[in-house]
Amino acid sequence: MIDSVSIVRCEDYDFSSVAGAIQKAISFFGGIEAFINLGDKVLLKPNLLSASPPDSAIVTHPTIVEVLGKMVRRAGGSVIIADSPGAGIPYTVNALQKVYKTTGYDKLAQDNTFLLNFDTTWSLIANPRGKLIKYLEVINPVINCSKIINLPKFKTHTFTIFSGAVKNMFGIVPGFVKPSYHARLQNVSQFSEMLLDLLVLIKPILNVMDAVIGLEGDGPGALGKVRKINLIMVSPNPILLDVVACQIAGIDIEAVPFLVAAKKQGLIPNEIEILGGNLEEFKLTNFQKPKTYDPKGFGLKPTIQKLIAPIVKNLFSLKPIVLKSKCRACANCVKSCPTKAIKIVNKKAKINYRECIRCYCCIESCPEAAVISKLSPYAKFVQRRGVSGFFKTDIG
Helix, strand or coil: CCCEEEEEECCCCCHHHHHHHHHHHHHCCCCHHHCCCCCCEEEEEECCCCCCCHHHCCCCCHHHHHHHHHHHHHCCCEEEECCCCCCCCCCCHHHHHHHHHHHCHHHHHCCCCCEECCCCCEEEEECCCCCCCCEEEEEHHHHHCCEEEEECEEEEECCCEEECHHHHHHHHCCHHHHHHHHHHCCCHHHHHHHHHHHHHHCCCCEEEEEEEEEEEECCCCCCEEEEEEEEEEEECCHHHHHHHHHHHHCCCHHHCHHHHHHHHCCCCCCCCEEECCCHHHHCCCCCCCCCCCCCCCCCCCHHHHHHHHHHHHHHCCCEEEECCCCCCCCCHHHHHCCCCCEEEECCEEEECCCCCCCCCHHHHHCCCCCEEEECCHHHHHHHHHCCCCCCCHHHC
């Protein structure tokens, strides 16, 4: 059942509702006992992008983590919860404490059933089987565990179109190292190859997607809109889980760069078995895609990209815009920017567009939704004419 995804309805975050849905979804794969052995040190990897409350749909809901943690404990494993938040947040004890408190995760550790990670060390790990990245920085809690269960959130993403199971594993890269990958891999195709290389090095044994509520529109942060989805989705394969999630959202996988890369590598089968119902009954209507979404594809051929990239970036790409009325100079965008294109001037963020590579880390990291994306008049004209590929982030 490796090429399978299970889908179960879940109407709310009541513990019994979530427990019933997750147990049923995992039962299609033999139950938690098929994945956990006595003595396993299991790391639960939620999406803790930022210090956001659970009802924001930005983070994996703590009830999802609680249910999985208790299932692992009953199967004989120990549990630690770990993630390195988004690029604008330092990977420090103080930052983790703030994230745990705001997300409600601090309550999970009160009865000593689970451990919250406060180890902020990391190591450089060789990845000889990686196609693009041969060495990766990984937080040490991941290295020290024996198994990982990936707990992604169902969200859109301005840069990668969808943020699910594959993108969630980027959270094992420590804090301020993340922007360096955006700086080195400005082309979203290369960034996608890196995400797949990460899965080659560190592959979760199970992926449980929190899709009770999710984000549509310009996710994955505060600009996204909360959408009730009422689903729990499970698969041992993170790539296939994302494929099915995109199908539910009406997102063409040809518009999702890391799924295009996975398809080229032969990692997506012709058929994916759906367990728990018919895929059609789970599909959403009028799901809002990010502004960067283009169902015809996400970019141009590499040779053309190199020739016209500077022109296209300035005239046709989505441009991050600071809303001065909302900006409170927290400097998260400054810290997250891989090319140091943002400074605080007169207590407001200011972007140097000559240095901006359109990675949208500033949008992702802003807790106030003070950084938005806008198409230039030229890009709007091209979009109306139906010409695809010119204003995508693929051209860096």
